[in-house]
Amino acid sequence: MSDVTARETARTVYTIRWSPGSDRLHGVCHCGAEHEAEDPVLMWRWLLAHPDHEACDEASRPW
């Protein structure tokens, strides 16, 4: 089992850390993919696009 597959079978947890001293948000998907952004709306959009993070659709708003 690859690392990614192992993570996929673990809990579905999304994490966003706001880096101290900056405006940057660091997001970690449950699949292990990571992303940087300065806007929580864009960050959630990227995370919730799993597994298609690369093709994250800017037009689809999750709320």
Add this chain to the structure above:
Amino acid sequence: MTPFPRNQWYVAAYRDEVGDDLLGRTVCGEPLMLYRLQDGSVAALADRCVHRRYPLSMGHRDGDRIVCGYHGFTYEPSGACAYVPAQTRIPRTARVPAYPVVERDSLVWVWIGDPQVADTATVPRAPWLDSPGWTVVRGMEPLAARYGLLVDNLLDLSHETYLHGGYIGTPEVAETPITTEVDEDARIVHVRRRMKDVACPPFYARSTGIEGRIDRWQDIEYHPPCLYLLHSRIAPTGVEPGPDGDDSAACHAEIVYAITPETETTTMDFWMVARDFATGDEEVSRFLAESNRTVVLQDVVALNALEKVIATEPAGYQELSINIDTGGLAARRLLRKLVEQ
């Protein structure tokens, strides 16, 4: 579609509120009547007589039966009608809905939705409210605002700095970055704010007796739709939990909210403060109860004003969200998912 998540547990009352008298409450737009049966358990029935809609909470008891105060229709705790006036035949449809009820952690939870799928194992827990070693103060304030506004409010505590200065707010709350975690499987939103070497707000300085700078943790755990837990840790700065997890040198307050929608634009704001310090000190209890109620009322004024703003704004108004809203946005999404289920 209703604006409320259905097939969910909601807090309808505190345990001590439900006794021999008939208590009327509205949860998610559904009028309920609660009372305590002779065996000590709680019954919840629709608060509307099947005959002419008279609220059953305005009737009276006959043992465990409820007698409508208008024409005398009499109901069992199951909702079945046992008597109708002046005739022997009881119509087949003479029944009012009964709601599943669970008493847990000093709270009375009711199931809003299909009773067939009610699972008592899914009631979220707040054990500090009913545990040895903890002292609790509590209250309930009615809100003239939709429940989502209270969720927004509680998921972003940076507002403490501006709305609750002099009580729980200090400049560092708004200035400290947060970590947000969403567990999709458990359906929980976590928001952590860990402050080091910061000013102690009056709320904690006076209640804990800690003098000088503190380390302050605010760890939010929101179980949508109804239960919000704020695990608050206060310690003299530099005092850390031991390697074995022992944290007895710190003070802990478990701030609990039950966010119960009443109607689309009104909410019951149940608030509780459980503490593991000064547990026998009545003066501390009085101070915390008074201070927290003041804080909650500050929120009530703000959220009631927001509800009025929303009622008069043009359709399609676009809010602006920034980093402090990361957890609130997650909570909104989970709530929307629950509504759409």
